[in-house]
Every structure is written in C-alpha cells, then in structure tokens.
Amino acid sequence: ETGVTQTPRHLVMGMTNKKSLKCEQHLGHNAMYWYKQSAKKPLELMFVYNFKEQTENNSVPSRFSPECPNSSHLFLHLHTLQPEDSALYLCASSVRTQRTDTQYFGPGTRLTVL
Amino acid sequence: EDKVVQSPLSLVVHEGDTVTLNCSYEVTNFRSLLWYKQEKKAPTFLFMLTSSGIEKKSGRLSSILDKKELFSILNITATQTGDSAIYLCAVMVGSQGNLIFGKGTKLSVKP
Numbered sequence: 001e002t003g004v005t006q007t008p009r010h011l012v013m014g015m016t017n018k019k020s021l022k023c024e025q026h027l028g029h030n031a032m033y034w035y036k037q038s039a040k041k042p043l044e045l046m047f048v049y050n051f052k053e054q055t056e057n058n059s060v061p062s063r064f065s066p067e068c069p070n071s072s073h074l075f076l077h078l079h080t081l082q083p084e085d086s087a088l089y090l091c092a093s094s095v096r097t098q099r100t101d102t103q104y105f106g107p108g109t110r111l112t113v114l
Numbered sequence: 115e116d117k118v119v120q121s122p123l124s125l126v127v128h129e130g131d132t133v134t135l136n137c138s139y140e141v142t143n144f145r146s147l148l149w150y151k152q153e154k155k156a157p158t159f160l161f162m163l164t165s166s167g168i169e170k171k172s173g174r175l176s177s178i179l180d181k182k183e184l185f186s187i188l189n190i191t192a193t194q195t196g197d198s199a200i201y202l203c204a205v206m207v208g209s210q211g212n213l214i215f216g217k218g219t220k221l222s223v224k225p
Contacts, residue, residue: 031211040217041217042118042214042215042216042217042218043157043204043215045212045213045214048212056212058212088155090155090156090157094211101211102159102162103148103159105150105156105157106156107155107156108155
C-alpha cells in the first residue's frame with residue numbers, strides 16, 4: 001500500500017460515454033501526476049499538477065480533461081475516447097516537483113474502450 | 115528528444131542466479147535516475163540515484179549510476195521467484211521533475 005488510491009480499478013466504456021477516473025493520495029504531497037501505460041510502450045506522462053495548478057500538459061488530446069480540486073485529489077475526465085486509448089492509467093504523487101522528490105504510484109485503472 | 119533505453123527487454127533465470135539490468139539515457143537537463151519494480155499494476159519505488167559512482171543497496175538489490183557514460187545498472191543477487199516483475203528505469207528531467215521512462219525489463223525467475 002503506497003498511500004495512493006485509484007478508482008475504479010477496471011473500466012469498460014463505449015466511445016460515446018463520459019466517465020471519470022479518480023485518484024486520492026494520503027501522503028500529504030503537493031504534486032500529482034497522470035500517466036498512461038500502453039502495451040509494449042514506456043509509461044507516458046500526461047499531466048502534472050503542483051499545488052493544484054497544472055504545470056504540464058504533455059500534448060494530450062482534449063478528450064482527456066484533468067481536474068485537481070485540492071492537493072489530495074486528482075480526476076481524469078474522459079469523453080468520446082477511441083479504442084487506442086485503452087491502457088492502464090496510473091496516478092502518482094510526490095512532495096513537490098523537485099529533483100529529490102520520489103513519485104509514488106497508485107494501482108492504476110485498467111481502461112478498455114470498445 | 116529525451117530517450118531512456120533498457121536492456122534486455124526480457125530475461126528468464128533460475129532461482130539463485132544473479133542478474134544485471136541495464137539502463138542508458140540521452141536527455142537534456144538530467145536531474146536523477148530512478149528504478150521501479152512493477153508487479154501487476156502499481157510501480158513501487160526502489161532507488162533514486164543522483165551522483166555517479168555511489169552504490170545504493172537494499173537487501174539483495176543494488177544500483178549504481180555513471181553520469182559520464184550515461185547509464186545505470188540494477189543488480190539482483192540470489193534471485194527468488196518473488197523478484198519476477200517488470201523493472202522500470204526512469205530519468206527525471208527539467209525544472210518540473212518530469213519522469214521519462216524506459217520500456218522496462220521483464221524478469222522471470224523460475225524455481
């Protein structure tokens with residue numbers, strides 16, 4: 001247990017659905033991250049939030065919309081996704097976005113888009 | 115473009131063997147290198163390396179960084195079946211501390 005939880009753990013959705021992924025960290029961290037892990041590809045950074053402010057959007061399509069209402073919670077809103085968006089979505093947190101701050105990962109949400 | 119390359123991509127050994135996993139990188143604005151172990155889903159943190167030549171150890175695992183040759187190795191001695199996992203190498207870059215990941219090495223330890 002790393003102190004970072006994600007819900008749901010599995011999600012199957014159609015291309016016209018709207019759904020949200022939730023991440024919560026209980027570590028007192030101020031930075032939170034969304035990553036995408038597709039089969040046979042490296043983990044890809046999607047978004048970074050530092051003290052609730054988005055500091056990085058790694059050229060992610062607008063059908064992915066992040067929200068960070070406070071330093072403990074991070075959401076990823078999904079709409080009109082494509083089958084190629086099927087992947088494991090991992091949330092991580094760290095104290096801040098500093099060189100000495102290790103990122104701790106949640107268990108991920110396995111997303112399947114039909 | 116920042117790049118992290120791990121080798122081998124997969125490895126099968128028997129219990130008791132010693133393995134060495136490799137990670138090389140080409141990045142701008144290097145800050146640190148991290149190793150994670152991923153079993154099933156959540157990557158779990160193993161080591162963070164920022165200085166060359168200083169070995170980090172945790173039980174049977176150890177790692178070292180060479181910032182001149184731009185690589186790191188992760189050693190596992192006396193492997194056990196519980197060491198079976200994907201080992202991820204990531205390089206932290208830039209002022210935001212973003213992580214660039216390699217594809218991982220899938221280690222399978224047979225009894």
